[in-house]
Amino acid sequence: MNESDVAAEQAADEPSGSTSPLFWVAVAAAAAVVVVGVVFSQRFGSDPQLQASPLIGQPVSSVAAPLLEIEGAVDLADLEGEIVVVNFWASWCFNCRVEHAALVAAAADYEELGVTFVGVNHQDQRDNAIAFLDELGRSPQTLYVDDAGSRLALEFGILGLPETFFIDRDGTIVGKVTGPVSYELVADTIDAIVLGEDVGVFKTGEVENRE
């Protein structure tokens, strides 16, 4: 068979034959792919890690967490009547370093307003955690606790570090920040809670996980 003959004949090649079931299989497959493609295209730029927290609007659970550096324990449920900012951190977490100064400053500024800061040290070695505070400074107003057995992490449904939660004076979780916080963000959020406005969930950066 001469190839150029074939090519010449192909020009006159008219589509014919009836539409077979395979034709419709092909169309259905293409339709399915189009739907999936549209779904994926809507996900670009969104963060697969970000999830709505079902805990917003829920009362905080009673879990006693041991203090990190001294004897004693703290139960968040006992702090009712105060606005509580719960920040999860660890010495291995880079963004925890970034946000540390902001939290220290906010804890100092808002102490008089009846805001308590709780720094939950999560999945960390105690020595490393204390070295972290020695290096970056500890806030005298903040209660540093050890997240023994990851109990608090579970209670707050955290997905990585750092995450920060806001609890109003009634003991209800009202806000959540995924990623590092800034002073303004903490201040604005506390102000909003004081004003009785909605806070909600938002994200400022990546969270990290320990293998």
Add this chain to the structure above:
Amino acid sequence: MPDAVRRFLRVLVPAVAVAIIIAGLWPQPSVAPSAAERVDTLASNIRCPFCGGESIADAPSQIARDLEAIIAEQVAEGRTDDEVYAFFEARYGESALMDPPLLGWGWVLWVGPLVLLAVGGYAIARRRRRTGTPVVVGGSPLLERRRIEDQLAQIAVDLGELDGQVAAGEIDDATRFDLAAAYEAEAAPLRDRLAVLERPPATTADPSPTPTGPDRRRALIGAGAMLAGVAVVSFAVVRMADDGRDAIEVPTPPPIDFENVTVDELENVVARNPEIVGMRLALAQLYMQEGDVSQAVVHFGEVLERERNPEALAWLGYISFQVGELDSARNYLTEALTRQPNYPQAEWWLANLLYYGYQEPAEAVPHLETLLAAPDLPADIRAEAEAMLEAAGGTG
């Protein structure tokens, strides 16, 4: 005799084996799973939220071990499986469960494969040879001839292999006869068609027996339109679902919306929380917006009594400048900048004070330069500052 023994063993051995298997695996009176087994099952059905989508049982991290311990504890406390699942679902949402329930949309997961199985099975059953299969016609005569020759060659191979299969005892003579007849029946119309195609070109130009070109074209166009429709509809649906969620989630930090807060409301809040500086600053700025400078000054002053807040200092400097108290304005603004060196608004006010208030353009130059070095300066201020710098450079 050995033959009889062998035949006997052929029956006995499998019978004994089946008996053993049945006896061994006969459903035991169902024993409740031990606590450890329950923990294992629960841990492999709950997602470890920190571990990139792996279950608690599968994930290698320490937190997964902690969560496993918490599950074990809850099981020891006597919680039911459903209670444990609910505990995790309450904290991490539905996505904590790795085994979607059949409820709601979950049935898709189970019905989907079953539908495919049914459709596929039906399609295979239909692939059976049908008598009187029409010759596939179409394409150029050259291609069609090659196609028919290929098919005839295949049929020849099939017919040849039949002999081998009979010799090997795979098929009996009756089957062979039926198959050979079917193959011949398939070949006959092909040979006829081939004869037509091999006639001089004039006759090969005969229209094909089943010219359904427009049909196919219409089907293709229809399918294309359908795909476009599917794309548009799914896009719209996804968008709608997205919007629905945006209403629940607040994706940006919540700025306090002072636009909608009246001065009176804010006065109340500040009165209740006298020590909270942010509130008071906001109130003072609100007074400034409303033109009530005297009230603003009071509150900026209150702020300064509590702390040397740079924002309050800068605003008081600005107000002083506006009312002509140049020296105190200069003190306030300088202090604001000492306390917060990177403060473009204060820098701009100070430059204005030096340029227009003190009529000392040269002194304004370093402040303007600092100001212009700030990366996030609003465009209008930048333009004004550049113009002022140029003017100052000209005179000084």
Add this chain to the structure above:
Amino acid sequence: MIAVAGYASVLIALGASIKLVWDGWRAGRGAGNATAVRRDATVLFAAATASFVLLELAILTHDFSIEYVASNTATTTPFVFLLASGWAALEGSIVLWGFVLAGFTYLVARNLGDTDGLGTMAAAILGLVAVFWFGMMATVSDPFGVCTETLGGQCVASSVNPFAAAVAPAEGVGPNPLLQNHILMAVHPPMLYLGYVGMTVPFAFAIAALIRGDQGSAWLERTHRWTLIAWVFLTFGILLGAWWSYEVLGWGGYWAWDPVENAAFLPWLVGTAFIHSAVVQRRRGMLQAWNLILVIATFSLTIFGTFLTRSGTIFSVHSFTQSPIGPALLGFLGVIVVGSLALFAWRAHLVASSPRLDSLASREGVFLANNLLLALFAFTVLLGTLYPLLLEAFAGREVSVGRPFYDRATVPIAFALLLAMGVGPVTPYRVARGSVVWERTRTALIVALCAGAATVLLRVWSVAVVIVVSLAAFVIATILRHLGQRIAARRRSAGESYGAAFVGLVTREPGFWGGQLSHLGLALAAVAIATTSVLSTSEEVRIDVGQAAVVDGYCFVYEGLFTNPEPHRTVTGVDIRLYREDCSSEIGLMQPSVNRYPNATQPVGTPAVRTGLIDDVYLTITSGDANRVGLEILIFPFMWLLWVGGLLMVAGGFWAFVMRRRAPAAADPVEAVTAGDA
């Protein structure tokens, strides 16, 4: 300077692939010949090689003015990992992919005949894929982008323009710790790529056949070996991935039904279905249209897998970071799928074969069942992978689909596949009489029942394990019996020795016997999957130094802590002496460890594994200091069967690939008919 040369090589490769599409298309329509196509492919291959070599050169010379080098390597990185960094991160993986694609295109072009319409058209399709790939390298995924801004010693901005003013950080960030932790991570992805890219060749020939309206099995015959070698690499890549998970990740698992793992598994499933249904077409002239669908699906799934891994749209432990190549790959996937399917819908009637199935009870029928089951398997996995995304998009609900679903949905399919694997190879073509099949499988059935009974007698009460062991025994016994019969027949007819008869058989029918070797491997692997998932034990213990803990017949003694500083990491591990249950007869020393890397915040653990004939002992550190160590102890029965079985599968495919060329065109009729082809 390397940046300029590298970017130039990418542009040359892009130009060559555009030219290849043009020349290939013309030649495929009969308007040109293969000479130009060969030349284009050679230039493409040379330029792609240059880009790969130049990237490696930049890495080895620590040219940190190139963003990729600065962000993925460091001067302290050991040589082997430096080399591997050339393809371990996102842009580098695209470079390697393009290099392999260019190499395969070159091989295809080299073997073109002068008036080879199908081959030149296929080369044009390969060129089209290359255009996309090198286009991506020239724009959104530029491996030679120069670093234009640094912050805190890290490169934070880069430019595609190779002449842009470059700033070089003093030191690079270094590779991802997971990569540095084990050399397997450097080998596993290239294997997968070779498999993925290999599937491009059958796809190109299938599309070329569709475009030209070529009926017949020419495209299938010409790509048979390509499909086999791609399948071999894909299988090997998946096997290495499983082994890496097991040896390195430290949770004792080798498969987690993670979206990215599924993405590699899907083309394997559909590719396997294709290899089987291609046999039916070559043998009986059936299923042409179905084979085209399978090839299109396999190739589309390889692109889907690439997309899923690199798009940042799915949260997985294996995924790369988010990058702009996601939308590009998604667009390409859409074009490929919709374009191929439209072409199929338009032209398939020209190439479709007529229905020639004589009976459902026949070898063809079993092949069809196999295809249905594999397609069902793939569909189920795909559905499970996409379900959370679809539900989130359309119902706004966030759910997960994990192991429980996959296990429940796929295990029955796997059982059915094993059964078909046992019956299929001895079922005659065309029409199978029950008596013939019964005669050929009876012995194997007895062996299977005895194996099941033996398992029960070994006090294994799991129904699933007994079923798998029985089915595996059935498959293996059928194969061995058939081999024995065929050898005996050869000895009778040719008077050969056992060895000569065996060698003669497997070299004359490499496709069939290679396939049977793969079946045997899969049966062994199935047993291992069942035993390791159902019969494993796991226990967490804490041991004081000098003390012992006894778990499942083994005794573990904690002897102490050690620390080894290495140039690129610090290894901290524990010495655990392993004894038999009595704590006096020693088996060996095990050293699970935790490794810290300078630029990584999190340590990476490495388990210690001791492989034995009966079971594997698997240790990971959960906590510990010099006085006390916490260990997770896992015992996996017959783990080695999985690796051996997997390697046998690879070996079977490889045998068929290597020997195929030497196989005679047609075996003598009686043998060919009874043996068939697999």
